[in-house]
Amino acid sequence: MRLRLLPRSAASRIAWVAFIAYAAAMLVLGTAVFFATHSAFSRQIDATIEQSSRSLQREYGDDGIKGVTEAINQSHGPGPISLGTALFGPDGARIAGNLKTKMPPLGWSRIMFEDPLEGPDPARAKVTPLPGGYRVVVAADLESLEAIDRTILAMFALAFGALLLLGLGGTFLLAGYLRRRLTGIEMTAAAVIDGDLAQRAVVGSASDEFDRIAASINAMLDRIAGLIANLRQVSGDLAHDLRTPLSRLRNQLERLREETGEAERVELVERSITQSEDVLLLFDAILRISEVEEGSLKRAFSRVDLSRLVSELGETLIPLAEDANRTLTVTVESGMAVTGDRELLAQALINLIENSLRHTGEGARIRLEARTEGKGALVSVADNGPGIPEAERERVQQRFVRLETARGTAGHGLGLSLVRAIAVAHRATLNFSEAKPGLIATIVFAERIAP
Numbered sequence: 001m002r003l004r005l006l007p008r009s010a011a012s013r014i015a016w017v018a019f020i021a022y023a024a025a026m027l028v029l030g031t032a033v034f035f036a037t038h039s040a041f042s043r044q045i046d047a048t049i050e051q052s053s054r055s056l057q058r059e060y061g062d063d064g065i066k067g068v069t070e071a072i073n074q075s076h077g078p079g080p081i082s083l084g085t086a087l088f089g090p091d092g093a094r095i096a097g098n099l100k101t102k103m104p105p106l107g108w109s110r111i112m113f114e115d116p117l118e119g120p121d122p123a124r125a126k127v128t129p130l131p132g133g134y135r136v137v138v139a140a141d142l143e144s145l146e147a148i149d150r151t152i153l154a155m156f157a158l159a160f161g162a163l164l165l166l167g168l169g170g171t172f173l174l175a176g177y178l179r180r181r182l183t184g185i186e187m188t189a190a191a192v193i194d195g196d197l198a199q200r201a202v203v204g205s206a207s208d209e210f211d212r213i214a215a216s217i218n219a220m221l222d223r224i225a226g227l228i229a230n231l232r233q234v235s236g237d238l239a240h241d242l243r244t245p246l247s248r249l250r251n252q253l254e255r256l257r258e259e260t261g262e263a264e265r266v267e268l269v270e271r272s273i274t275q276s277e278d279v280l281l282l283f284d285a286i287l288r289i290s291e292v293e294e295g296s297l298k299r300a301f302s303r304v305d306l307s308r309l310v311s312e313l314g315e316t317l318i319p320l321a322e323d324a325n326r327t328l329t330v331t332v333e334s335g336m337a338v339t340g341d342r343e344l345l346a347q348a349l350i351n352l353i354e355n356s357l358r359h360t361g362e363g364a365r366i367r368l369e370a371r372t373e374g375k376g377a378l379v380s381v382a383d384n385g386p387g388i389p390e391a392e393r394e395r396v397q398q399r400f401v402r403l404e405t406a407r408g409t410a411g412h413g414l415g416l417s418l419v420r421a422i423a424v425a426h427r428a429t430l431n432f433s434e435a436k437p438g439l440i441a442t443i444v445f446a447e448r449i450a451p
Contacts (some may be wrong), residue, residue, distance in 0.1 A: 378445065
């Protein structure tokens with residue numbers, strides 16, 4: 001069985017890792033402070049010893065060994081020794097001073113000396129050579145430094161313990177807080193999994209990371225709910241649109257089975273083929289929209305002369321509009337080009353013009369225009385028909401949505417959905433605005449390329 005050093009809960013692990021890092025940081029900081037303080041006091045002791053040694057050297061330079069001896073004898077008094085001195089002769093015997101110790105080697109060293117009140121004590125000593133083989137020793141008792149070290153360690157231990165208790169409390173508070181915030185999101189996800197699509201995560205007022213995650217989750221759930229609602233609508237509309245042609249096809253096939261006259265049989269076969277083609281066109285439109293939205297067609301995008309495309313479409317569709325007793329005028333700014341698929345862009349514009357032809361009365365005026373717009377370009381189709389209510393303009397771009405609830409007119413409500421999909425694939429937007437009277441449908445391209 002593998003030993004787990006941290007709890008299973010991610011919130012608890014985060015809190016405990018933070019606590020361990022906090023404790024380690026305090027330990028490192030305390031250690032650094034201790035050694036910095038110890039080093040500072042040690043340097044101060046060495047400076048005092050160095051100053052006293054130089055003073056005795058000056059005494060030797062002024063009065064020789066006699067002056068050094070007198071200075072040493074005058075510098076010490078009864079009581080504990082904090083700074084001791086001693087003069088050793090060439091034979092190693094102590095001549096003067098209150099520092100009872102054997103003659104140490106030259107330079108800096110740690111020695112033991114006999115304190116008259118406290119007994120053997122450690123000291124930091126410096127031995128300086130004098131002419132004639134003499135040596136002068138200056139040493140500082142290290143008991144005060146050790147006492148400071150003990151005091152610092154005791155204070156640090158108390159502070160470290162108190163801060164550890166404080167950090168431990170903070171750890172449990174942090175773990176509880178993280179667990180509560182994550183539990184709320186988890187419960188929302190669990191409710192959605194169980195089918196409650198109306199459930200939403202709680203978004204607080206702090207606007208922190210958890211609030212932003214909760215808001216993102218809620219936006220995602222709103223999007224999913226919208227897609228599911230659209231899927232239900234699409235399923236119902238698709239079933240409705242297929243029911244009529246399939247029912248007619250079935251009735252015609254039954255009549256065809258019973259019909260004996262050749263002319264009637266041919267007419268029924270033609271009607272059946274027409275109904276089959278209607279169903280196939282419906283599925284072709286659905287597949288075309290899915291193909292455009294999937295994005296794989298973008299790999300074949302190339303430069304499209306937008307001005308030329310709109311001009312050629314206008315020339316082709318003007319006779320069609322005249323046959324329907326409508327007037328189509330075309331205004332094109334030259335020199336415009338975009339990156340895209342010529343066939344898709346033509347399909348989008350044809351759909352927009354066909355919508356205008358279908359939803360306007362005889363004598364209606366339709367205007368096809370292409371012009372630059374800042375760094376981009378736009379193509380618009382305007383008419384003076386009944387238009388689309390502003391509240392419905394976003395909805396009519398969805399699949400199978402038609403304003404005629406009875407669905408009695410021709411079409412399946414896929415035209416504008418395909419136009420929007422094509423626009424999005426070309427990094428463009430499909431917008432609707434008032435023509436007063438009528439409607440303006442505009443495809444706005446974000447960027448155009450050099451002609």
